[in-house]
Amino acid sequence: MKKTRSLGWFLLVNIFMIVVVVICLFPVLWMCVISIKTVGEPITGFNALSVKQPTIANYTRLFQLIPLGTNLYNSIFTTLLGTLTTLFFCALAGFAFAKYRFPGRAKLFAFVVATMAISVEAGAIPLFIIMRKMHLINSLWSLILPRIATAVGIYYLTQYIKDVPDELVEAARVDGCTEFGIFAKIICPVITPALASWASITLITRWNDYFLPLLFLNRNDKYTLMISVSMLPSMDGISTPWQVILAGCTLVIIPAIVLYLCLQLLQKAGNLAGAVKG
16 A cells, blocks of 8 residues: 555656656757747737748747857856856855954954845945946956856855865875865865756856846847847847747757756766765
8 A cells, every 4th residue: 555655646746747847858959949930920819839941940030130159148148257257256265254253254254245235226326337347348358257256156155165174184294295276176175066956056047147248238249148139129120020030039948958958967077076086
């Protein structure tokens, strides 16, 4: 009886998960299908999933409407460089808060955590003034520098690094390793799963960022892909066909999904490696 009940719950949970996955993936599938349909074909109802004449004309039109190559480069540059710098400085700050004892450490950490209550929108005006005085308006660096270290990332990595045994750090010091060497050779390999998790979150956040690019950039050749795609509805005369708009949305979403899955594999590999070494 218990085995039958357990099997029933197992099947019920798996069916529920399959339904949730289908619901989550359906909009992505619908978007990809619409992007290869001709303008005259229906895009609503279940008939939208049937493609009679697949075409890449929508993607061709997309390249004509926006400087896609330049915008894609801008997005990749700001996303990858921004993610790498955020990981480095957040991990470095987390290492300092977790493994060093210095005057005012607790108060400084509390102040960093408190800044999480301040939204980006609340600091938009002073941030814009700072970027203007630094001559970074219409510069891709204006999307990287304001979030080069985030309070959430520092807090998350601090908590993770606290679990690293102090004996590892002390043993490295006894062996003559420098403080930065301890960080690079001891701490970072141990916290690889946490770095992969935070990298995936940062990557998606920076790739999908809309507010800061809209605030600091006002030239087509400096726009990120997200900004250019958001302007598609009014670029092609009175209105741009939905097929073209969804082609742009497909190009925005697919790279983020692929990068996210790659980072998830890295996180799983790090967890397995840690389990085997332990």
